Amino acid sequence: MTCEELRPEYDAYALGIAEDPERGELDAHLARRCDACSRGIAQARSTVAALSGIVESVAPPSGLRRRVLAMVAQDAPAREQKWSLPAWLPWATSVAFAVALAVVVTRPASVAPVNPDVAKLEQALSILNDxxxxxxxxxxxxxxxxxxxxxxxxxxxxxxxxxxxxxxxxxxxxxxxxxxxxxxxxxxxxxxxxxxxxxxxxxxxxxxxxxxxxxxxxxxxxxxxxxxxxxxx
Missing domain, CATH: 2.60.40 (Immunoglobulin-like)
Structure with missing residues (x-):
């Protein structure tokens, strides 16, 4: 697959939810140091970091928003992340970010980060991090x-x-x-x-x-x- 064909999968790959064959193709592109895909994945990971509260200046791309909303319950609450973003996200950590991202991209700006359902997300993250x-x-x-x-x-x-x-x-x-x-x-x-x-x-x-x-x-x-x-x- 070409870099252009793989471009829509960059955000999903950064979150760890990309599926084959696209995931395998991206693995191969990165292994051979493909410049376009390397830069695209790096930008996607930067967006993941921004959305998870590490950086606050990057707006979520609409494609990533739809992908996360499809993967995570829409009533999941927000929670401040207490870990740093590694160069390559482990799968479990990617899932944790996906849960948090669903909150970030769905919660209206007027709603406080902490709400009555905060325990639900904390429980999920606690399980993933045990x-x-x-x-x-x-x-x-x-x-x-x-x-x-x-x-x-x-x-x-x-x-x-x-x-x-x-x-x-x-x-x-x-x-x-x-x-x-x-x-x-x-x-x-x-x-x-x-x-x-x-x-x-x-x-x-x-x-x-x-x-x-x-x-x-x-x-x-x-x-x-x-x-x-x-x-x-």
Whole structure:
């Protein structure tokens, strides 16, 4: 792919949410020191830094705004970032920035940075930053993504290419214990681009796997369909 074809993916790449084949193509361009892509990615990372509160002078490009809004719940609150931006963002940190960015680009200027929902973002970032958090990826046969599980803090589930839901249906996440029945970890729906981020705060003890099923709207007490995502911990 040419640099011009890859240009729309610079912001997504800087956030860690670019998908193949574009992600692989950008990796290759950067590996051979492509000047145009190197400068474009550097600018995108500068924008990420600006939006996350490290710099305050750069406005979010509309393409990045749409991409982040598609990936993150729109009611996520704001939180001041307390880390510096590395030269190359680790995936988990990119996700944390994506969560924060969704707030930055959606919160009206008149709204104070701290609001009653601040705990929601703090819980997600706490899970991502917990040194003992397990990071498990999934990717076959259709939906793909990652599950971050902190035994003491909770679960952050990030997915793309989720199946289309029929009317009256919802996704439901389950914690599968080593012994006993599945435990509901909440319901969620995907964004327009078939991606989703779902937070289940609170201790996760004795979990052997995390699974996702399609359930009737409102959720079920126990799974009523075969899980289409199962991540063993």
């Amino acid at each position: 040194p003992v958090t397990q990071d498990v990826s999934f990717g076959e046969p259709t939906a793909r993504g990652r599950v971050f599980v902190s035994p003491s803090r909770g679960i952050v589930f990030i997915a793309a290419h989720l199946p289309k839901l029929d009317p009256g249906k919802t996704f439901q996440m389950w914690v599968i214990p080593a012994k006993g029945n599945p435990i509901s970890a909440g319901t969620f729906v995907s964004a327009a681009d078939a991606s989703a981020i779902h937070l289940r705060p609170g201790p996760v003890t004795g979990a052997a796997a995390v699974a996702v099923t399609v359930e009737p709207a409102g959720g079920s007490m126990q799974p009523t369909s075969t899980p289409f995502i199962v991540t063993k911990l």
